Every structure is written in structure tokens, then in C-alpha cells.
Amino acid sequence: MSDLVQLSQDNDVAVITINNPPVNALSPGVPEAIAEAIEHVQQDASVRAAVVIGGGRTFVAGADIKEFGKITSGQHTRGAPLLPAVLLKIEDCSKPVVMAIHGTAFGGGMELAMSGHYRVAAPSAQLGQPEVKLGIIPGAAGTQRLPRLAGVAKAVEMCAGGNPISAKEARELGIVDRLVEGDLRAGAVAFAREVAGKPAPKTRERTGKLGTPEQNAPILAAAREQARKKQRGLMAPLAAIEAVEAAARLPFELGCELERRLFTGCLFSDQSKALIHVFFGEREVAKVPDVPKETPILPVNQVGVVGAGTMGGGIAMVFANAGIPVLLREVDQAALDRGLANIQKNYAGSVKRGRFTQEFVDERLKRIQPTLSFAGFAEVDMVVEAVFEGMALKKEVFAELDRVCKPSAILASNTSTLSIDEIASATKRPQSVIGTHFFSPANVMRLLEIVRGKATGKEVIATAMQLAKKLGKVGVLVGNCRGFVGNRMFHPYRREAQFLVEEGASVEAVDAALTDFGMAMGPLATGDLAGLDVGWRIRKEYRHLEKPGVRQPLAEDRLCEMGRFGQKTGAGWYKYDENRRAVPDPEVAELVRKAAAAAGIAQRQIPAEEILDRCIYALVNEGARILEEGYALRAVDIDIIYLNGYGFPAYRGGPMWYADTVGLKQVLERIREFQQQHGELWAPAPLLVRLAEQGAHFDGFIREPGGKP
Ligand code: T1G
Ligand code: NAD
Numbered sequence: 001m002s003d004l005v006q007l008s009q010d011n012d013v014a015v016i017t018i019n020n021p022p023v024n025a026l027s028p029g030v031p032e033a034i035a036e037a038i039e040h041v042q043q044d045a046s047v048r049a050a051v052v053i054g055g056g057r058t059f060v061a062g063a064d065i066k067e068f069g070k071i072t073s074g075q076h077t078r079g080a081p082l083l084p085a086v087l088l089k090i091e092d093c094s095k096p097v098v099m100a101i102h103g104t105a106f107g108g109g110m111e112l113a114m115s116g117h118y119r120v121a122a123p124s125a126q127l128g129q130p131e132v133k134l135g136i137i138p139g140a141a142g143t144q145r146l147p148r149l150a151g152v153a154k155a156v157e158m159c160a161g162g163n164p165i166s167a168k169e170a171r172e173l174g175i176v177d178r179l180v181e182g183d184l185r186a187g188a189v190a191f192a193r194e195v196a197g198k199p200a201p202k203t204r205e206r207t208g209k210l211g212t213p214e215q216n217a218p219i220l221a222a223a224r225e226q227a228r229k230k231q232r233g234l235m236a237p238l239a240a241i242e243a244v245e246a247a248a249r250l251p252f253e254l255g256c257e258l259e260r261r262l263f264t265g266c267l268f269s270d271q272s273k274a275l276i277h278v279f280f281g282e283r284e285v286a287k288v289p290d291v292p293k294e295t296p297i298l299p300v301n302q303v304g305v306v307g308a309g310t311m312g313g314g315i316a317m318v319f320a321n322a323g324i325p326v327l328l329r330e331v332d333q334a335a336l337d338r339g340l341a342n343i344q345k346n347y348a349g350s351v352k353r354g355r356f357t358q359e360f361v362d363e364r365l366k367r368i369q370p371t372l373s374f375a376g377f378a379e380v381d382m383v384v385e386a387v388f389e390g391m392a393l394k395k396e397v398f399a400e401l402d403r404v405c406k407p408s409a410i411l412a413s414n415t416s417t418l419s420i421d422e423i424a425s426a427t428k429r430p431q432s433v434i435g436t437h438f439f440s441p442a443n444v445m446r447l448l449e450i451v452r453g454k455a456t457g458k459e460v461i462a463t464a465m466q467l468a469k470k471l472g473k474v475g476v477l478v479g480n481c482r483g484f485v486g487n488r489m490f491h492p493y494r495r496e497a498q499f500l501v502e503e504g505a506s507v508e509a510v511d512a513a514l515t516d517f518g519m520a521m522g523p524l525a526t527g528d529l530a531g532l533d534v535g536w537r538i539r540k541e542y543r544h545l546e547k548p549g550v551r552q553p554l555a556e557d558r559l560c561e562m563g564r565f566g567q568k569t570g571a572g573w574y575k576y577d578e579n580r581r582a583v584p585d586p587e588v589a590e591l592v593r594k595a596a597a598a599a600g601i602a603q604r605q606i607p608a609e610e611i612l613d614r615c616i617y618a619l620v621n622e623g624a625r626i627l628e629e630g631y632a633l634r635a636v637d638i639d640i641i642y643l644n645g646y647g648f649p650a651y652r653g654g655p656m657w658y659a660d661t662v663g664l665k666q667v668l669e670r671i672r673e674f675q676q677q678h679g680e681l682w683a684p685a686p687l688l689v690r691l692a693e694q695g696a697h698f699d700g701f702i703r704e705p706g707g708k709p
Contacts, residue, residue, distance in 0.1 A: 023061035118177045133279070143159050233651060312384075437486075
């Protein structure tokens with residue numbers, strides 16, 4: 001047997017334990033060793049049944065995703081995959097094989113489980129086919145065995161949606177035969193002993209739940225419509241539906257062949273490469289090279305939030321939802337009441353949508369303690385400040401916090417653009433000051449941009465990175481430059497969108513070019529959502545820094561002067577009806593046309609391709625500067641920021657990965673074209689030029705030591 005798979009015996013029951021930490025992935029050597037163990041079970045007369053169980057914290061979390069990048073399409077089509085054959089071997093074993101599931105049975109792990117004759121599970125176990133989240137579909141008969149165990153409707157939901165189900169639900173569906181409280185191994189061996197000697201039911205022969213094509217047609221149609229709406233632009237969910245449909249139409253072997261063809265088509269797609277980049281990227285960003293894993297973590301058991309506006313209220317909910325009591329401070333009762341009313345309204349919406357129960361909400365609301373003073377702030381472990389975006393006010397608040405908070409408390413600011421170093425200079429403890437930049441709405445958006453000041457201590461950084469996970473956020477560490485990473489890149493992106501409108505494109509055409517590309521929302525509509533006044537306030541704060549003679553967008557200041565702040569005032573770039581639906585507004589088109597004429601900007605037809613390239617490449621060019629200057633640790637950090645904070649489509653991998661996919665040489669050529677046409681705002685970033693000339697990529701670019709964050 002191998003180190004990866006151990007075989008032991010409990011009297012007449014063989015126990016096959018898979019040991020490939022951290023998640024028992026089906027790495028090379030594991031399927032082979034399982035097959036060897038099953039052969040032993042088959043041959044050894046003293047064995048009447050077998051149990052397959054995962055060592056450590058989980059059953060099998062799937063195929064080894066790290067291996068995918070190593071497979072070439074030639075290799076793939078030539079070699080018959082090993083796993084499906086191993087699963088058939090298990091299924092054809094004449095002695096019952098019981099799968100004992102704890103932790104996660106995901107992807108190939110779920111397929112392994114379904115190849116067994118019986119499944120028992122710990123109540124806390126999770127089962128699922130998350131492959132579509134990697135841009136692929138199950139590739140080892142998952143789309144053929146799952147509908148046989150759970151029916152077509154559930155199989156479509158699990159394979160096209162990719163979300164796991166609980167062991168309890170799997171029991172109710174008949175996927176799992178028994179839930180085992182306590183010692184899973186003992187419970188599984190006992191179960192195996194009960195079924196030993198009885199016929200071993202083969203999942204592939206169970207056709208009772210497959211239904212007829214007529215019965216399945218409406219289910220499949222609804223699933224396709226849902227996939228097109230909720231997973232816009234993704235090819236894998238539709239492929240998964242087609243494969244499950246085949247299970248009810250074709251014999252098992254032919255269904256598997258079709259699944260295989262669809263799997264191969266997905267595996268070698270750009271979408272899958274991008275989504276696998278994202279999978280590992282979300283884990284990579286948690287690692288900060290100069291903050292070792294063993295850096296002490298400070299306790300965060302109680303927090304204060306200063307300011308209960310748009311952000312402060314949402315941030316208070318995030319901490320309360322994570323079980324951390326919050327002191328929520330405001331300047332006056334009216335502002336406090338407004339903040340609390342917003343919080344209650346948001347929670348009521350979550351109850352209405354069935355996300356939370358009323359009991360859950362009541363619990364959370366109890367954890368949010370409103371206050372008009374700093375009483376109690378001496379006890380908190382951390383404070384997040386979310387007052388108006390003004391340096392003077394923030395320094396005043398931090399000076400006060402420095403006075404009232406205990407020495408070990410972390411002082412964090414939710415500023416979206418201001419210097420963390422300057423804010424920290426208002427305190428005697430700059431090592432305890434950090435930026436925690438949540439995104440609106442804070443209780444929904446997954447991104448937390450963690451801003452490191454030049455004095456911020458490693459313990460404070462390590463604590464903030466770990467806290468992000470506890471709060472259900474994706475924490476990304478960035479350096480302290482203006483707008484940090486996300487907003488700094490967002491500025492030229494939105495600048496180009498506004499310039500394109502001034503040059504003749506319609507507001508809705510600009511937004512449509514980006515949403516067709518996969519962005520969750522267009523750049524102009526996003527401005528309306530966040531509030532055009534936020535940017536206006538910042539532009540006024542930095543007007544003195546604008547370089548003379550450099551073109552600046554014309555319209556947004558005028559819209560704000562007219563009180564058109566966006567959704568919050570019912571009008572911005574668009575007008576909004578009573579259901580907050582955006583309606584193009586001819587008044588805006590006229591305003592822009594006049595401003596452009598006054599500025600002597602010629603009008604022209606602008607193709608969608610140019611709109612897209614100018615907006616996306618503006619992101620990429622600024623991203624390259626940020627990478628070179630060291631304000632982001634890796635290109636993938638930028639990608640993860642844009643996926644989780646700015647609605648960039650995951651199946652394109654993020655702006656830097658997308659540029660690598662297009663090819664940096666081609667991106668550079670296009671940027672140089674824009675530089676010709678539109679001037680020095682389009683000067684290509686030196687790093688982009690260098691990498692393009694070297695035929696290299698952003699992905700994997702490591703900055704020389706001595707960088708910033
Ligand atoms: N392959 C390789 N490495 C994996 C892995 C996998 N399947 N799953 C996790 N890791 C690594 C991960 O990168 C990290 O590494 C460490 O394990 C801990 O993971 C044939 C083709 C199981 C819920 O999509 O969802 O099967 O950063 O930090 O938060 O049809 O990992 O420490 O170096 O995420 O406790 C389908 C993917 C594959 C499941 C645990 N399976 N994994 O979460 O730990 S495709 C999946 C997860 C497939 C078949 C097809 C989660 C988890 P490092 P972690 P966690
Ligand atoms: P907001 O105007 O909605 O709320 C600010 C709140 O701070 C107001 O309720 C005000 O009464 C309160 N306040 C002012 N001075 C105070 C003091 N001394 N003590 C206590 N409360 C005080 O603003 P917002 O949109 O929530 O922005 C807050 C911060 O978050 C800003 O720094 C902003 O840049 C940042 N931010 C905003 C967004 C966004 O999309 N709105 C996103 C990320 C970060």
C-alpha cells in the first residue's frame with residue numbers, strides 16, 4: 001500500500017484510509033492506491049465488506065486542481081482517465097463498499113462516494129459538485145451517478161450551481177444511507193458489517209429516479225434559464241445541465257462519454273484557466289511574505305465603530321454577524337437614529353429574502369450598542385472609523401481614539417482615499433493604525449482592502465488578515481498610496497468611460513460594453529450606485545493636485561452641482577424609477593453634448609470594442625504601475641480585489657490575468673495607439689513595456705525586495 005492510502009482490517013471489515021493532507025485531493029498515486037486496496041478487498045476471503053474513509057479533517061475534496069495546469073489537450077484526449085475506471089472497479093466489487101464521509105466530499109470526492117454501494121456521513125459533512133466554480137463540470141461520472149441517486153432536478157441544481165448540500169439533506173434525498181453521530185469510523189464499520197453478504201447495489205444501475213424526457217424537459221428548461229441569468233457568460237453550468245440531461249436519456253456508458261467530451265471542452269477553456277487562477281488566488285492573497293504564519297494574533301472580541309452612515313452601519317452589521325459585539329458611535333441622536341434605522345431595514349430585507357431568521361437578526365441587533373459618546377471605548381480591542389472623508393476630521397477622531405482606547409487596541413480607518421500614514425500621525429501609536437477599507441454595501445461585498453501604513457506592526461497586519469476571514473471577507477493587503485489599489489485603478493477606468501461619453505458614445509452604450517464583457521455593472525451606473533457626491537467631495541479635496549492642461553472629465557461635477565448624486569437622489573447619469581431601475585436621461589446627453597462642444601471635443605461613432613479596451617486597459621495600465629511601485633504584492637492580489645470589490649467577471653480572472661490572456665504585447669500596442677490619439681494619460685506603464693518586450697506575464701511577477709506593502 002502507499003503513504004497516501006492505508007489499508008487496515010477490523011475483523012471482517014477492511015478499512016481504506018486516504019491520507020493526502022490538507023484535503024485528501026485525488027493527487028497522482030491516490031486513485032491507483034485505492035484501486036489496489038479494492039483489489040485486495042476483492043481477493044481476501046477474510047474480508048466481507050469495506051469502508052473507505054478520509055484521514056484528518058475531511059473526506060476527499062476532489063481531484064488535485066494543481067494537476068490541471070499540467071495536462072495538455074493532446075495528453076488528455078489520448079489517455080483514458082484513471083479515476084472513472086477506479087470508480088467502476090469499486091462499484092463492481094462483489095463485497096459492499098461503504099463510504100464514510102466527514103468534512104467535505106467535493107467533486108471527485110463526491111464521485112468517489114457515489115461509486116460506493118452505501119454512504120454514511122457525519123451530520124456536519126458537506127457534499128457537492130463544485131466543479132462549475134472552476135469552469136469545468138464533473139469529469140468522473142458525477143453527472144451520471146448523481147441523478148441516479150438524487151433525481152434529475154437536484155442533480156442539475158448541484159452540478160450547474162456548484163453549491164454543497166448538508167449531510168442531513170443528502171440523507172433526505174437518499175444519497176446518504178445513514179447519519180453517524182460520534183465516531184464515524186466505528187459507525188461505518190458497524191454499518192458495513194450489517195450489509196456484508198447482502199447484494200451490493202451499483203449506483204449506475206439505479207435508474208428509478210431518472211424520470212422521462214417529458215418529465216425532465218421543464219426542469220432542464222428552467223435550469224438553463226436560471227444559468228443564463230444567474231451565471232451570465234459562463235459555459236460550464238450549461239455543459240453540466242447537458243450532461244445531466246444525458247443521464248436520463250442515454251445508457252450510463254454513453255452518458256459518461258458525453259460528460260467526458262463536455263468536461264474536456266471546459267477544461268481547456270480560458271474560463272476554466274481564469275477560475276482556477278481565482279481559486280488559488282483567493283488563497284494566495286492571504287499570504288504576506290514578510291508576515292510569517294506564526295505572527296501573534298491580537299484578540300478582537302469587542303469593537304467600536306465611529307460613524308453610522310452608509311458604511312459605518314454596514315460595518316457594524318458585519319461584526320455583529322460574526323458574533324463580535326459593537327459599540328456604534330455617532331455625533332448626534334438624529335444621525336444615530338438614521339444609522340440604526342438603516343441597519344434594521346437591511347436586516348428586515350435579509351429576513352424577507354429568507355437569508356436570516358428573525359431570531360438570528362434579533363440576536364445580532366442586541367450585539368450593536370448605539371452611543372453618542374466614547375464611553376466603553378476603553379474596553380474595545382479594535383475601532384473602525386467611518387466618518388466623512390476629510391483628513392482634518394479623521395485626524396481629530398484618531399487623536400481622540402488614541403486618548404480613550406487601551407494601548408493594545410487596533411485603530412482602523414475605512415477611508416477610501418486618504419493617507420493612513422497621515423491619519424496615524426495624529427496618534428502616538430502609528431504601529432497600531434491600519435486601513436480596513438470595506439466596500440459598499442459593507443454587509444454584502446466580500447472584499448476588504450487592508451492598508452498597511454509605513455509604521456503598521458506585523459501583529460496588527462496578521463490580526464487584520466485573519467479577522468477578514470472571520471468576518472467572511474476576502475482580505476487583501478495593499479500599500480498606502482492615494483486610492484490604495486482598487487480606487488486608484490478605478491479612477492482612470494471611470495475617467496475613460498466619461499471621456500467616451502464626451503466623444504459621442506451614449507451613457508448606456510458605455511455601460512453596455514462593459515456589462516457585455518461581464519462586469520456586474522457599467523462604470524457610469526456604478527458611480528450612481530456609490531453616490532457621485534463621494535467622488536465629487538474627493539475631487540474638491542484634491543483639486544489643488546490636478547496638473548494644469550491635463551484633460552479632466554467634464555460632466556460629473558456638473559451633475560453633482562445639479563444635485564444629481566445618483567440613486568440616492570433619484571438621478572445621476574441615469575434617472576431612476578420607483579423600482580430604482582435606471583432609465584437613460586436625454587437631459588444628461590444634452591448636458592454632455594453642450595459641455596463637449598464648449599471644450600471643442602469632436603463627436604464620433606465609437607465602436608463597443610474601443611469602449612471596452614479603453615476602460616479595461618486603463619485598469620491594466622494603472623495596475624501595472626501599482627505592481628511596479630509595490631503597492632500590491634502580486635498581480636493576483638489586484639485580480640482578487642477587482643473580482644470581489646468591483647464586479648469584474650471571475651471567468652476572466654481579473655484585469656491583470658485578462659491582460660495576460662490577451663497577451664501583453666497586444667495590450668501594449670493598443671495602449672500605444674491610445675497614447676497617440678489621447679496623449680500622455682495613456683503613457684504605458686514601464687513594467688508593462690518590460691514584460692511585453694520579454695514575452696512575460698503579470699502573473700508570477702515578483703517585485704524586487706525593498707518594495708512597499
Ligand atoms: N486540489 C488541490 N489543492 C487543493 C484542493 C484541490 N481540490 N482543495 C484545496 N486545496 C488546497 C488549497 O489550495 C490550500 O492550499 C489547502 O488545500 C487548504 O485549502 C474529477 C475534476 C475543501 C472546502 O473544487 O473548496 O474534482 O493555500 O484553504 O478553507 O470531477 O479547499 O494551504 O497551499 O481552501 O478549509 C473539485 C476545492 C475539484 C474543492 C477546504 N473540488 N476546495 O476549505 O481550506 S475538480 C473543489 C475547496 C474535480 C472531478 C473534478 C476548499 C475546501 P494552501 P483551503 P478550507
Ligand atoms: P456617510 O456620509 O454616509 O456617513 C458618515 C457618518 O459619519 C455620518 O453619519 C456622520 O454623522 C458621521 N460622523 C461625522 N463625524 C463624526 C464623529 N466625529 N463621530 C462620529 N460620527 C461622525 O459616509 P460614508 O459613505 O459612510 O463614508 C464613510 C467613510 O467610508 C469615508 O471615509 C468614505 O470615504 C469611506 N467609504 C465610503 C464608501 C461608499 O461607497 N460610500 C465605500 C468605502 C469607503
